[in-house]
Amino acid sequence: MIKILYFAGLRESIGSSGEEIALPPGVSDIARLRAHLAARGEPWGSLATARNLRTAVNQRMVDEGAAVQDGDEIAFFPPVTGG
Amino acid sequence: MPVDIPGPASSVSVQHEPFDVGAEIAAIAAGRPAIGAVASFVGLVRELPGCPGGLSAMTLEHYPGMTDKALEDIVGQARGRWQLQDVRVIHRVGRLAPGDAIVLVVVAAAHRGEAFAACEFIMDYLKTRAPFWKKEETRDGGHWVDARDADDAAAARWDV
Structure with a gap:
């Protein structure tokens, strides 16, 4: 299994803070993981269209x-804006 | 929910609570005569001059678990570049109002050159590498703050 996390505007557009999948x-x-996740259609389409992810x-x-690799924690998020 | 457990081993904190700049500087400098210079930076929630609704609040989201590692990595890079006596970084998360302090960087060194440079380096890298995101709340609703090219340029000039 891999753990996938979404943050900030991406989390809102997907409507989920994350998922666990095989x-x-x-x-x-x-790059392949992102394409795989986006290919499932909405609400994950923004994984394909988001700029500078x-x-x-x-x-x-x-x-x-x-x-x-199996067991990884993978996070997708927009460019950071802290500070 | 604060993710940092305060302790002497960590110079990095991510917290909801406000911080006391004077107390942080005093704690670093106390009883350490090798420190000749302390530079500090405080970032504040700014009013939006071009926003007709005005900024009512800002919410800072972060990636618990990665945030501390990213900040400690940035501090470690600064320590590798300059001779520093101590570094303290505090970044707040959650809902903040205009005028509230968001971030504090304190750098102590023997001389001001190292302290000023390392303080600026840490802020420049924090802006592009630490996983925080700002959402502004205005009368018209909420929107995520866009990353600024100027921040990438500021980080790039350090050539890490």
């Missing part, structure tokens, strides 16, 4: 080529 076959990196794997920011 690691889909053939999904080995962030950021990703963290196990609470570290990564780029789209980062590997995804």
Whole structure:
């Protein structure tokens, strides 16, 4: 299983703060995972259309080529605006 | 819900409660004669000059679990670049009103050069790397604050 988290505006547009799913076959990196999640249709369409979406794997920011493994915690979120 | 458990090992806090700038600076400097300079930065919730409804409040969301790690990583990078005596970072979350303090960075060093530079570095990196998001509430409703290109540019000039 992998744990997926959504934050801020992305969380609101999806209508969920996260989900747990089995690691889909053939999904080995962030870009493929994002495409897989978005391909399920609404309400996950914004995963495909959101600009500058950021990703963290196990609470570290990564780029789209980062590997995804069973047991990972993966977070998708808009660019940060703290401070 | 505060996610930070205050303790001597951590110089980073994420909390709902307000902070006392004077008390934080005093706590860092007390009994440490090697400290010759303390630089601090306080970020406040700002009124929106162009917003007809005015800003009534701001809510700060964060990613519990990652937030502390990200802040500690930023502090660690600052400590690797400059000779620092101590660093304290406090970031508030939850609902804040205009004029409320959002963030505090305190850097103590032997001399002001390191203290000023590290304080600015930490703020620049926090703005682009720490998982916080601001939602503004106005008379017209709520909207998420967009990230600013200027913040990316400010972080990029440190070339990490």
